[in-house]
Amino acid sequence: MSDTPTAPADAPVSVDAPISADTPASGGTAVSGDDTSLRILSTTDLAGIDISPADVVATVEDAYRTLHSGLSDNPRKLTVKPPDGHSVSYAMLGRDGSRDVVAIKTSYKHGLDKGRDAQHYYTSLTLYDDVTGLPVAMMDCSRIGSLRTPAVSALLARECAAPGARNALVIGTGTQGRLALPFLLTTLPELDRLMLYGTHPDGIAAVREQLRAHFPDRDVEIVTDLSAAASDADVIVATAGAHTPAAVEADWLKPGALSVLVGHGLAPSTLHRADRIIATSEAQMNVTGTDMADAHGELPPVDAEFPPVIAGDAVGRRSATERIFAYNSGLVVTDIALGHRFAQLALERGLGTEVPLWR
Structure with a gap:
């Protein structure tokens, strides 16, 4: 199954309009800034970016092909779950070889023993440019998973x-x-x-x-x-x-x-x-x-x-x-590819908040 649990009912799922044709499906490094700050892309930031199903499919397919070619790395995920099964946590590390991006994804869902309205779900993706060594962005990953x-x-x-x-x-x-x-x-x-x-x-x-x-x-x-x-x-x-x-x-x-x-x-x-x-x-x-x-x-x-x-x-x-x-179990390399695509578009539009995390 997908590593991304069902998103909350109010999570953004719109995929209404295609990205402009000159936006590449792979490559094109997006860099947030310097080595002291990290750009945070919120749920609202990402909800404002439209992308068509065809564009998402092409990005995900490229990630699979790159993985099979040996250029990407997708290690086995780590899972933590309490004995009573009321929550589940995942941690995933990966590297996308066609984009030269390293990323860490975390996923945590609480209340698996309760109805959907009483559950809490958080997932995030942090991207780093493996050419410059600089951070790209940290983002809410719920929409990435819902599309991937x-x-x-x-x-x-x-x-x-x-x-x-x-x-x-x-x-x-x-x-x-x-x-x-x-x-x-x-x-x-x-x-x-x-x-x-x-x-x-x-x-x-x-x-x-x-x-x-x-x-x-x-x-x-x-x-x-x-x-x-x-x-x-x-x-x-x-x-x-x-x-x-x-x-x-x-x-x-x-x-x-x-x-x-x-x-x-x-x-x-x-x-x-x-x-x-x-x-x-x-x-x-x-x-x-x-x-x-x-x-x-x-x-x-x-x-x-x-x-x-x-x-x-x-x-x-x-x-x-x-x-x-x-x-269909999610591979983090597909999250990385799609997350990088969203980061490119967000940076082009000046979306997100710069946080002086390492100052």
Whole structure:
């Protein structure tokens, strides 16, 4: 699953307009200033920067290709969780070789034993220019994660969906569910039936709003029979929260179905009975995917990781009929790439606050 927990209901998710064509998807070092100050980019600063799904997908894809080429580093994340499971913390360090940027991401969520309104979630990304040695920026990472994750799901769908896929089902109406369809249509524009399984009226309305913002002529079909919808779907993206009653079983899936797990909504059988398993990172799947383990606490081995699939050095799908399970766990190099893109745009616009941190 994504290392980024579901963002608060009021987190900014708009991706309304594309960046100007002369803004590069990679490279172009953004430097904050000197070695005594750090530019802080707040949630509000980042919310004012518009970026299209196509631009996000291109940036994330470039990060995967650079990682596979050996130019980037993405070590295994560190995880801390108390015995009662009321909170979870992650720390991730990485280096983007095409941008020459080093970054540290932290993520902390408290109240996992409570409803969404009672939870607290904080995530940040700190970027350093590895050419000059100067800091770039420290930013709230919630919007970065909210955009990066559906972009990865869309790339997984592009590479692993069966030929001629037409029907897509999204499970969940939180931040990831709201953005899933615009990104899926960006990489699979031939999708013609868009289905949504959700239980929150406000979330359903937000899914429709986001879809129409990018694809005004498209609408989503609200489904209540999850088994029937899953049996019709060529692509399933499960983004629901931990307390969802939704759990698609392997027996419901049609031949050739692709199931992408982002949050919750898929039963462990979809993983253990899959014909092929793709993961963004097998090591991270073994850390964050333990809820999908079998009765013995085991996870099956991964057939291929996604970076070599993106680069064309591994096969995503081998036949039109195999059922594929794809595990979308965030890689910090994708956060770095997208965070650097936002930092460039923010600095061009003079956004953020300079803090004399090291004086």
